Amino acid sequence: DTEVTQTPKHLVMGMTNKKSLKCEQHMGHRAMYWYKQKAKKPPELMFVYSYEKLSINESVPSRFSPECPNSSLLNLHLHALQPEDSALYLCASSQARRDFEQFFGPGTRLTVL
């Protein structure tokens, strides 16, 4: 299984809502990533987890809260988002943090009203 899955596919939320994005991989990868992608732009790294521990936080606002419950799952908890946070949120995984051969999921299209 060489697939990274993400749910939901689309999400619309108000600025006062709390929601979560989910990501799952069953490739035995020990590094997982969250990226944010705005239209017509490249993905921007948000967080890196290595062996279920947060390894990199690219100065992301605290309204985004990542969680790695186990080696196969990665969550991104959202609270009090702003309209400018609307974007495609991509999850990726790799064998290890220093192995940059990353496999991406299809993304969650987030709209903040």
Add this chain to the structure above:
Amino acid sequence: GENVEQHPSTLSVQEGDSAVIKCTYSDSASNYFPWYKQELGKGPQLIIDIRSNVGEKKDQRIAVTLNKTAKHFSLHITETQPEDSAVYFCAAAGQKVTFGTGTKLQVIP
């Protein structure tokens, strides 16, 4: 930090022609150079990669070349087909992956 420049930003070719996308990077410590294809509404898909100890790599109609001295690397797609139409991102990795700005490739039937 690493800076990756990618050209052109858009590219239109006739079906069957070749397409070339070029990237430059700034950090000499970068040692891994992947290329991603992103179709509309989908996540990026790794299509080919090259490591710094290799000058060229080929996979069917796709090839990548790397010039470490000049800090250039390029993607070559031969015999293009309409399904090659997508946005292509180059990237350079040393401490982390840094993406180029993307090239929208349109293959005209």
